Amino acid sequence: MEPGETPEETVLREIEEEVGVALSSDRAMGRLDDYGTRSGFTITPVVVWGGRDLEFTANPDEVASIHRIPLVEFLREDAPLLHRIPESEHPVLYMPIGNSYIGSPTAAMIYQFREVAIFGRESRVAHYEQPYFAWR
Numbered sequence: 001m002e003p004g005e006t007p008e009e010t011v012l013r014e015i016e017e018e019v020g021v022a023l024s025s026d027r028a029m030g031r032l033d034d035y036g037t038r039s040g041f042t043i044t045p046v047v048v049w050g051g052r053d054l055e056f057t058a059n060p061d062e063v064a065s066i067h068r069i070p071l072v073e074f075l076r077e078d079a080p081l082l083h084r085i086p087e088s089e090h091p092v093l094y095m096p097i098g099n100s101y102i103g104s105p106t107a108a109m110i111y112q113f114r115e116v117a118i119f120g121r122e123s124r125v126a127h128y129e130q131p132y133f134a135w136r
Contacts, residue, residue, distance in 0.1 A: 108125035
């Protein structure tokens, strides 16, 4: 976040900078829970509706690739995947996608979005552990 920015202003600016999509402030629909990372950052997820037919242009200085994932992938019966590790009392949360998966913290935010927006269930995710690769 830049000084004086709200999380909503930050995400709208970052979307434009990273994938070339300019959205107005009324596209920010709300926030999910803050998620503290092992690397010392706090992520404040902001839910934004951009529409169905957005054209993305990846900024090569910021984005390696862009992936469109159908919402139905997050509704799979095998989601979420919880994995225990000896270093934590909390499981690592993964969301399966195709034949692979997304790890937390991203997976935790996707899971919370699914629970709140799709199923209307209150859900907290900040306690889920992160995979080893996120410990740096």
